Amino acid sequence: MAPSIGGAMAEFCSDGLAFSPTAKARVAELLGRYPRKQGALIPVLWLAQEEFGWLSPAVLDLVAAELGLSKSAVLATAMFYTMLYKQPHGRYHVQICTNVSCYLLGADDLVRVAVDALGIQPGETSEDGLFTLEAVQCLCACERAPTLQVNKKDYFRVTPAQFQQLLTQLQEEGLRLGPSVGWPGADNCQGALAEAGHA
């Protein structure tokens, strides 16, 4: 899957984007762990994703500047790893394992529940910025299949009814909390991202 990068948002974002003081301190600490600066790249990309929601071209440029690495090195690494987001993601990243053990025990039923409830297909993000749905590879909890993750939380031995209930809860909570950090046009976005996107 080739994420699209660039366009008006990238130019807009290139002004005024900065790490918070906490994040800056963390970058310094991470740099101390590796004999070469690039060793800290993936940890710092994780940090940037926490900070800004996703890795826009401007965020990648910021990381390159922070670590003194070339933009191309930073982009090559960011593009390789699926958990590093090159597009805005929903507040709730719903990832359903559809590999063999979960497939044998009803994972596809869970995908159907999510598609019906959220109105999006695997690989898509809802327009309100609340949900990103993905059918993912093995989460390695096969003895507790079928399994799924929402953001950092695991759910094991999930039935379609339980999953439906979980999604309803998240939909209600999402309406209160709004879209994810870094969601274009949302008022909870950091810095320059606030006005971008829906223009």
Add this chain to the structure above:
Amino acid sequence: MPEKRLLLRSHLGVDFTRLDNYLNHGGFAMWKRALELGPDGITAEVKASGLRGRGGAGFPTGTKWGFLPKDGRPRYLVVNADEGEPGTFKDRYFLEEDPFRQLEGILISAYAIGAHICYIYIRGEYWNSKAVTEDAVAQMYRAGWLGRNIQGSGFDLDVYVHSGAGAYICGEETALIESIEGKPGMPRLKPPFPANYGVFGYPTIVNNTETLAAVPVILEMGGAAWCDLGSPKNGGTKLVGVSGHVKNPGLFEVPMGTPMREIIYDLGGGILDDKEILAIIPGGSSCPFLTKDEIDVPMDFDGLKAVGSMLGTACITVIAEGTDLIGVMGRVAKFYQHESCGQCTPCRQGTGWLHAIVQKLDAGAAGEEAIDLLVDACNGIDGNTICAHGEAAAWPIRSICKKFRPQLEAAIRQRAAAAA
């Protein structure tokens, strides 16, 4: 019951994520023993134990350590906790429930090989594993079990948890090294091997989580006694998993060489709805599939090799009769296409073709000739790539085509009939 628990102790109901609990149950007792033995003595015990790498390759751990050049360069210990092999859930146990067991193994092993920095590479999706292991590392620093002059021994060790970011290929040790260096996880050509040219170009030992967790137990029992627990040339006990169509899926520990049938029926509780077995994946989806007639095989590296498969991670996936094998093959093919790093043409293109052909079969748009085409594509990948990812895709799919041809043909006819 065929279980023998030395590593697995979830049944005790103790919270082993707390250092005090770990210490109260004999934790870190082997550090003193390690200092008595010295680096060479520890390596000798590990060699005597017959311990073979628990990540799946089964290379003798002590021999691997012995490959480090004696040239004065700094050495690194890297832990492969990038558990991602489909069907596998064994390292997660240590990372989330007994993190100090691995960390005691790390401390002893780092001392043995003369490393002062260790990176634990945990797969990105393992959020809980990362949190628990990072907390355990922090507890050790606070209590003087990591850092400078550990427990007055004069030995220094820093341990850092390094998170992956969603790439299965980083379980391959040279891809993992590239990933720690901040690069795309593309496997390196070997030689040079990591022992000589590893992370940041320094001599590096990459060991699996379960491998390192076994080291304190080996010192406690003595290498020879531990070796005797298992079958010849396959020392010790092994964590084994059972998942899929079984009544009692879970993680168990058995002596190496325990018959697979006992693991599936006695520990795994037998097949759901008392059905027959259709197919078995012995240790993650990179392993060639087995039929129900092959399950008396001893679960060890050599036993599985003798029947044309692999022990792999020893986490068994059981597939019951009545399951659509084209569907299963589709999941396997999609996985290896998705996870191919793309640097070798036979793997990048070949895994794409495998997936495309299986999709056609699944859609009822291909006939029996597609089975031969799949075998042909597998033959074109096998042996023609830098790392084993290509074989990991080709071997299981070829095994399905060859061993389960009648079932595949029936599934093809079924789809044709449904379409008509």
